[in-house]
Amino acid sequence: MTAARAADPAPDPYLWLESVDSPRAMAWVNARNAYSTGVLEADKRYAQNYQDALAIAGDKDRIPMPDFVHGAVYNFWQDPEHLRGIWRKTTLASYRTATPEWKTVLDIDALGKTDGKSWVWHGANCLQPDERRCLVALSDGGEDATTVREFDLDTGAFVAGGFSLPHGKQNVAWEDADHLLVAREWTPGDLTASGYPYIVKRVTRGQPLESAVEVYRGLKTDTEIVPTVQRDAQGHTLATIQRGIDFFHFETVVVTPQGAKRLAIPAKSGVAELVAGRVIVKLDEAWTAGGRTFPAGALAALDIGAVKADPANLKPVLVWAPGPRESLEQVSATRDTLLLSTLDNVRGRVSVLTPAGRGGWTTKSIAVPDNLAVNLGATDLVSNRAFIQMSGFLTPTTLALTDTTTGALDTVKTLPPxxxxxxxxxxxxxxxxxxxxxxxxxxxxxxxxxxxxxxxxxxxxxxxxxxxxxxxxxxxxxxxxxxxxxxxxxxxxxxxxxxxxxxxxxxxxxxxxxxxxxxxxxxxxxxxxxxxxxxxxxxxxxxxxxxxxxxxxxxxxxxxxxxxxxxxxxxxxxxxxxxxxxxxxxxxxxxxxxxxxxxxxxxxxxxxxxxxxxxxxxxxxxxxxxxxxxxxxxxxxxxxxxxxxxxxxxxxxxxxxxxxxxxxxxxxxxxxxxxxxxxxxxxxx
Known part of the structure; x- marks a missing residue:
């Protein structure tokens, strides 16, 4: 007998509760649910609390958060009549009014009834630049695993014979109109120890999944593999695959006609955006390259032509670096600019960065109220418009529209108290x-x-x-x-x-x-x-x-x-x-x-x-x-x-x-x- 053996922990008597859907485990769950809801719902305050919570969550005067899609403003909306939600659209002019004229694009409640599924909306990925075709992700009951189906915004219907990916944990990117880069469980067991995919294949329109061609393979010891395709308004495209070594360390590869080639950026970094032919890299560790050192928390830019020609030898340019009490929160691109939200001693700030000559950048601040959280909303790739959200503990959310070339803020909607x-x-x-x-x-x-x-x-x-x-x-x-x-x-x-x-x-x-x-x-x-x-x-x-x-x-x-x-x-x-x-x-x-x-x-x-x-x-x-x-x-x-x-x-x-x-x-x-x-x-x- 060894000392290590003597230190072994006692057997876990509740391992049976790890069997998520077993009858024994669910009987235990149902008994606890009945007891706890019985105790709390018997409190005289519960009924009013529930009515208030439902009224606030389903209020029709809350702000419908917008997305710029296919020349219109889209929004996903839930209320007491649409519990699972509707995907809908309007014009920007109508959206700016107090009572926009919405047109339903996809009704998730109705779709669930038709399909006999408990569908939960997990978003749509639309092919830029025209964004007519979208990959709609639907979850059965709200789990992370999804079913992905191609939807046509012009016809308002799922595409007959279009792209369709069955239920699973999967990451998908449009490579072009007829090809997807997909990471999923291609054959049983093609998942990491974390339960996520590690093999990326190219799926071609009109061909079965079995015919997909492998593009990149990680390791079963990785966390997961995520393909991404960045596009800018000038027509540049960059397809990358991010291999998660662990949750914070990555290997990034560029998909080229000659195969996947490693991008020589630090392990704690990733491609954040593409704007005007410049690849924006977010750094979570210091990086020395091209004779310069860039601090952790900074943004650096790479020329897209150089990235595609020789991703192993890079000459980055500094875009933004944090001060001693600053941190970077969000990065978004418009047609010509880069929009940043940052924190200064946990107070929100917004900056617009514009590419300048010889790889440089000009920076200007957008004036936002102090002591509020400031978040970037939707940005428009075909213009320099962007939405900005501002709110505080006691300050209802305000949604403003800005043109990043001027920096002016125009309040569009304010949440009633x-x-x-x-x-x-x-x-x-x-x-x-x-x-x-x-x-x-x-x-x-x-x-x-x-x-x-x-x-x-x-x-x-x-x-x-x-x-x-x-x-x-x-x-x-x-x-x-x-x-x-x-x-x-x-x-x-x-x-x-x-x-x-x-x-x-x-x-x-x-x-x-x-x-x-x-x-x-x-x-x-x-x-x-x-x-x-x-x-x-x-x-x-x-x-x-x-x-x-x-x-x-x-x-x-x-x-x-x-x-x-x-x-x-x-x-x-x-x-x-x-x-x-x-x-x-x-x-x-x-x-x-x-x-x-x-x-x-x-x-x-x-x-x-x-x-x-x-x-x-x-x-x-x-x-x-x-x-x-x-x-x-x-x-x-x-x-x-x-x-x-x-x-x-x-x-x-x-x-x-x-x-x-x-x-x-x-x-x-x-x-x-x-x-x-x-x-x-x-x-x-």
Missing amino acids: KFDASRDVVEQREATSTDGTKIPYFIVHRKDIAYDGATPTLLYAYGGFQISLTPNYSGSLGKLWLEHGGAYVLANIRGGGEFGPAWHEAGLGVKRQIVYDDFASVARDLIARKVTSPRRLGIEGGSNGGLLMGVQFTQHPELWNAVVIQVPLLDMIRIGKIAAGASWAGEYGDVNADPAAMAFWQKTSPYAQLKPGVAYPVPFIFTTTKDDRVGPQHARKFAARLEEFGDHVLYYENTEGGHGAGADLKQAAHTTALTMTYLQEKLID
């Missing part, structure tokens, strides 16, 4: 983490707050995958929480992208405890300032944020009275064996290959750290059966282990919805109402 914000105020504060780093956070609270520790407070964060959290307007949060006197806190902890790649990398792998310390430090700062107290403090997070909640639940149960754990990762020892969990080794480390990662997660994984006899708060755990990304297995086993210890658990698993709140508006409103009723019970009562 969904709650009374007159008594509230927003502040940005800082907490000090365990290593002395200042962690910014936003707090929304009553102007006349009494600093006596009695304010019901909801603390939210994500802390992973270089995703930035910024102020956003939520009608349901305002109506169901702020109007009830609650405070809301958004924490910009490490692991995110608020301050560029370094902010993310500080919490990667076995360094991740600092992310969890950041979050707890914000909580302690709120308590020290007497904004709230453990009795009145609740926390919420989903997906990677659900893992964050699980860690806080086990490491600091004394700090919270409510914990909302949504579509979570919780069993970090078996993460690689559940759904797409193997694809995130770049974020969390590989417990199967790295002893240090295994040691870290053995002492940190929420499922492994649950212990009997601890005074845990009663959690509300939400997941979905159809989540084929994270999977419901984590949430199920966590709840079962707590029940084994005699702890009270509220658990709800929606049988549809994928990695989200629900497959339609009613399901999403039900989830919102259950969550807010739970928080009101635990923190306000």
Whole structure:
């Protein structure tokens, strides 16, 4: 007998709950659903919460977010009469009016009834430049796997004998009108350990999938392979394939008539856009090439002719570099310009960059209000028009149209207020983490707050995958929480992208405890300032944020009275064996290959750290059966282990919805109402 054998963990008694659709597992789910909905729906506030959540989600006066497609403005819309949604169009002139004249292009509810499927819209990919033909992706029940079918915008119908890709996890790009670049499971087993495709083939119109010709093959140890075709208004085209070595490191190849050739850019980078013959590369690590060094977080440009002629020898030109408190959020191209959204100390900014002579660029800022989140909307490849969205915690979303050549902003639509914000105020504060780093956070609270520790407070964060959290307007949060006197806190902890790649990398792998310390430090700062107290403090997070909640639940149960754990990762020892969990080794480390990662997660994984006899708060755990990304297995086993210890658990698993709140508006409103009723019970009562 060896020491290693003696340290082996005890067998997992809840492995049977990992069988997603087994009768035994679903009987367990149905029993917990019945109990939890019975408890929460019996609360006298639930019915009103549900009505308010559904009304806000289905309000016909909310902003229909636009796309420029095929010479018109397109929008995907859901409301109580169209629960799964309609894809519709209007003219730009009509869209700018208060009551646009919409024409339905595709009705997903009606299509689902005709096909006998629980279709959920997963978007459309239209062939530029004319965008008449589109590849429509439909998910059965909301999972990541889709069915892809060719649709003709002129006839308003699916193309008879057109491109059709059966159900599966797949990545598709138009190479030209008669060819697609497709990554999918071509034969059984053609998937990575993460469950994603790694073989790209060229599919030709009119030929069966069996005749597709292989273009590129990755490895089964990769995360996934993604083909992309970039086009600009000047007629340049660049087809690339991005091989995911892990979630953050890639090998990019250029598809040429001579085959796939590697593009010599850093592993933590990728092609972001193509504009005026310049290939825009987003860098998440420093790059030395052509005698120059470009910092992490910057944008660089390559001449497309040089890229195609010799992708192994590149001479990049700097396009944009971040300042000490800046980070790049979004990049979009119009006909002649590049549009950037950036953060400056977590405040939104927008810039227009225009190609100039000898590979240079000119830069100008678009004036946007301060202290708001600013997001790029649709851009138009045949003009320099672009939509920009602006919103804040208490500021309803405004949609503006700009011409990037002038930088002028023209307000097109403003969301009517969904709650009374007159008594509230927003502040940005800082907490000090365990290593002395200042962690910014936003707090929304009553102007006349009494600093006596009695304010019901909801603390939210994500802390992973270089995703930035910024102020956003939520009608349901305002109506169901702020109007009830609650405070809301958004924490910009490490692991995110608020301050560029370094902010993310500080919490990667076995360094991740600092992310969890950041979050707890914000909580302690709120308590020290007497904004709230453990009795009145609740926390919420989903997906990677659900893992964050699980860690806080086990490491600091004394700090919270409510914990909302949504579509979570919780069993970090078996993460690689559940759904797409193997694809995130770049974020969390590989417990199967790295002893240090295994040691870290053995002492940190929420499922492994649950212990009997601890005074845990009663959690509300939400997941979905159809989540084929994270999977419901984590949430199920966590709840079962707590029940084994005699702890009270509220658990709800929606049988549809994928990695989200629900497959339609009613399901999403039900989830919102259950969550807010739970928080009101635990923190306000």
